[in-house]
Amino acid sequence: MKFFVDTADITELRSLVETGLVDGVTTNPTLIAHARRQFEEVLTEICAIVSGPVSAEVTAIDLEGMLAEGRHLAKISSNVVIKVPLTVEGLKACHILAQEGTPVNVTLCFSAAQALLAAKAGAAYISPFIGRLDDVGELGMTLIHQIVEIYDNYPDFKTEILAASIRSPLHVVEAAQAGADVATIPPKIFRQLYNHPLTDKGVASFLSDWQKTGQTIGRD
Numbered sequence: 001m002k003f004f005v006d007t008a009d010i011t012e013l014r015s016l017v018e019t020g021l022v023d024g025v026t027t028n029p030t031l032i033a034h035a036r037r038q039f040e041e042v043l044t045e046i047c048a049i050v051s052g053p054v055s056a057e058v059t060a061i062d063l064e065g066m067l068a069e070g071r072h073l074a075k076i077s078s079n080v081v082i083k084v085p086l087t088v089e090g091l092k093a094c095h096i097l098a099q100e101g102t103p104v105n106v107t108l109c110f111s112a113a114q115a116l117l118a119a120k121a122g123a124a125y126i127s128p129f130i131g132r133l134d135d136v137g138e139l140g141m142t143l144i145h146q147i148v149e150i151y152d153n154y155p156d157f158k159t160e161i162l163a164a165s166i167r168s169p170l171h172v173v174e175a176a177q178a179g180a181d182v183a184t185i186p187p188k189i190f191r192q193l194y195n196h197p198l199t200d201k202g203v204a205s206f207l208s209d210w211q212k213t214g215q216t217i218g219r220d
């Protein structure tokens with residue numbers, strides 16, 4: 001499973017990239033607003049830090065606007081993936097951009113039918129939003145299972161399933177169990193994946209016992 005970081009915060013991103021576990025980045029207009037920086041400047045920096053796919057979302061809602069913004073953003077770096085919403089205009093834009101050779105991430109997916117359409121439109125990624133479905137009383141993870149089952153039936157579909165709107169480490173684990181190709185993870189949840197109180201306790205206890213031996217490794 002590939003791990004993307006869901007952020008436009010350069011400091012957070014740099015620190016997570018140091019783990020060697022980051023395969024890509026996703027951004028959205030809300031994350032850019034939180035960063036309080038110029039979109040294209042942040043996007044350029046992110047693309048220099050991460051060599052993997054970096055999703056940049058269009059804000060136009062009409063086809064011509066999406067195409068113009070998508071083509072413009074795609075010129076910023078060869079690893080930019082254009083993010084479009086799962087509307088009919090977004091699907092049309094996806095189809096055209098994909099045919100031009102630009103990878104597209106179709107976002108705001110809330111149903112298996114929508115995911116089927118995105119694959120037919122040639123999306124490189126489909127982003128089902130797990131947390132936001134949970135928020136309205138549906139099981140977000142069920143959607144991941146449905147999309148995995150559908151895409152597995154059609155080997156011609158090359159669309160990768162990108163589990164989005166991740167709210168907990170359990171979401172990441174369950175998305176991996178379901179067979180999602182990618183999880184895009186907020187920095188806080190990313191850190192929760194490797195932090196565990198029993199690991200910290202175990203390290204402290206091993207260290208304390210080791211100090212009692214008076215030994216050092218490789219320095220005797």
Ligand code: E4P
Pocket residue numbers: 006026027028107127129131132164165166184
């Ligand atoms: C995905 O690409 C989105 O940026 C993100 O996962 C949305 O998550 P949220 O529901 O926590 O805003």
